[in-house]
Amino acid sequence: MTSTLITGIGLLSTQSEIDDVRDAAVVLDGDRIAWVGIGNDAPAADDRVDVGGRAVIPGFVDSHAHLVFGGERSAEFAARMSGQPYSAGGIRSTVAATRAASDDELRQNVHRLTRELINSGSTTFEIKSGYGLTTQDESRALRIAREFTPETTYLGAHVVAPEYADDPTGYVDLVTGEMLDACAPHARWVDVFCDRGAFDADQARAILRAGMSAGLAPRVHANQLQHGPGVQVAVEMGAASADHCTHVDDGDIAALADSGTVATLLPGAEFSTRSPYPDARRLIDAGVTIALATDCNPGSSFTTSLPFCIAVAVRDMHMTPTEALTAATVGGAKALRRNDVGSIKVGARADLVVLDAPDPIHLAYRPGVDIIHQVWRAGAPVRRAADER
Ligand code: NIG
Numbered sequence: 281m282t283s284t285l286i287t288g289i290g291l292l293s294t295q296s297e298i299d300d301v302r303d304a305a306v307v308l309d310g311d312r313i314a315w316v317g318i319g320n321d322a323p324a325a326d327d328r329v330d331v332g333g334r335a336v337i338p339g340f341v342d343s344h345a346h347l348v349f350g351g352e353r354s355a356e357f358a359a360r361m362s363g364q365p366y367s368a369g370g371i372r373s374t375v376a377a378t379r380a381a382s383d384d385e386l387r388q389n390v391h392r393l394t395r396e397l398i399n400s401g402s403t404t405f406e407i408k409s410g411y412g413l414t415t416q417d418e419s420r421a422l423r424i425a426r427e428f429t430p431e432t433t434y435l436g437a438h439v440v441a442p443e444y445a446d447d448p449t450g451y452v453d454l455v456t457g458e459m460l461d462a463c464a465p466h467a468r469w470v471d472v473f474c475d476r477g478a479f480d481a482d483q484a485r486a487i488l489r490a491g492m493s494a495g496l497a498p499r500v501h502a503n504q505l506q507h508g509p510g511v512q513v514a515v516e517m518g519a520a521s522a523d524h525c526t527h528v529d530d531g532d533i534a535a536l537a538d539s540g541t542v543a544t545l546l547p548g549a550e551f552s553t554r555s556p557y558p559d560a561r562r563l564i565d566a567g568v569t570i571a572l573a574t575d576c577n578p579g580s581s582f583t584t585s586l587p588f589c590i591a592v593a594v595r596d597m598h599m600t601p602t603e604a605l606t607a608a609t610v611g612g613a614k615a616l617r618r619n620d621v622g623s624i625k626v627g628a629r630a631d632l633v634v635l636d637a638p639d640p641i642h643l644a645y646r647p648g649v650d651i652i653h654q655v656w657r658a659g660a661p662v663r664r665a666a667d668e669r
Pocket residue numbers: 368370371374473501504549575577578579580581
């Protein structure tokens with residue numbers, strides 16, 4: 281196993297119980313972090329990389345992404361920017377394109393998008409199914425997703441499949457029966473879109489319960505399009521995360537604050553659907569644990585960039601730069617119930633991002649600028665500095 285000393289770190293933002301360190305160094309041993317501290321105290325290692333005074337942060341944890349799909353919906357985006365509203369119905373046009381795509385086309389698209397994620401600093405990412413909506417197409421999506429991440433989510437309950445438009449109960453039976461049996465071996469999580477145009481509270485409970493009986497852990501798309509029961513269902517079922525939380529009331533916030541359920545905010549969706557942002561300040565001030573994720577999908581949020589989401593969260597959702605960085609790293613890890621990623625500490629996976637900046641504030645301060653200098657994932661350089669490429 282090779283060890284690497286990363287030194288010359290101007291500011292190390294650990295996102296762990298270790299305070300941020302100036303003039304820091306980190307030693308990677310194989311795929312783990314072996315040592316963290318002041319540069320002058322660093323032990324010797326096989327290799328040495330000097331990052332020239334740049335800031336270093338943990339790799340981002342993108343806990344919410346829909347990457348297995350065919351086609352794209354730029355015309356729908358353009359129509360929205362001219363005043364058309366967003367609705368869950370758009371999902372069905374991606375379902376048709378996904379069903380029509382070959383395995384290789386889907387795989388290549390996921391490969392391209394995961395490269396984008398890694399290049400923008402995300403070293404852990406979740407991938408959902410949800411654009412197949414048949415037993416065969418959902419299990420195919422999850423098999424492909426598993427080639428890229430262990431964090432795979434069964435989202436057969438994205439919307440009612442077009443074939444079941446007149447029989448939503450029949451579709452819930454499929455999602456909780458034959459489709460679940462085919463998908464559970466390839467998934468860690470079960471998710472349901474509990475919102476207008478998708479599934480109601482009773483359907484969502486039935487879907488989550490069935491998934492949990494098959495060994496999957498629950499998460500919920502909740503309160504994106506309107507206020508509804510999604511957040512309460514997520515908390516009641518012990519979901520790891522309630523995602524979106526755009527329309528929440530005091531009762532929802534109190535329930536989240538009292539629970540182990542993370543509120544995952546997805547500002548890319550509000551940005552691209554021109555909708556009001558979730559009230560991050562109210563959630564944080566009430567003690568709710570927050571994650572920030574991209575929601576990358578071709579309909580409501582076609583971005584793989586957590587730096588972009590951080591910039592929006594700071595500028596428009598009134599999160600401090602530190603809160604936004606925490607939400608995109610250790611917050612995402614909590615939303616995936618992981619403690620080996622999202623922070624820099626001895627024993628954690630060696631996932632580091634070297635920024636071409638002296639301070640992580642630059643993630644929001646330099647919107648739209650690629651300030652990712654290097655990315656290390658499980659101890660390996662997965663994005664090299666421009667002058668080493
Ligand atoms: O998270 N909310 C449901 N699903 C996606 C949107 C999917 C689409 O429009 O294709 C979301 O925003």
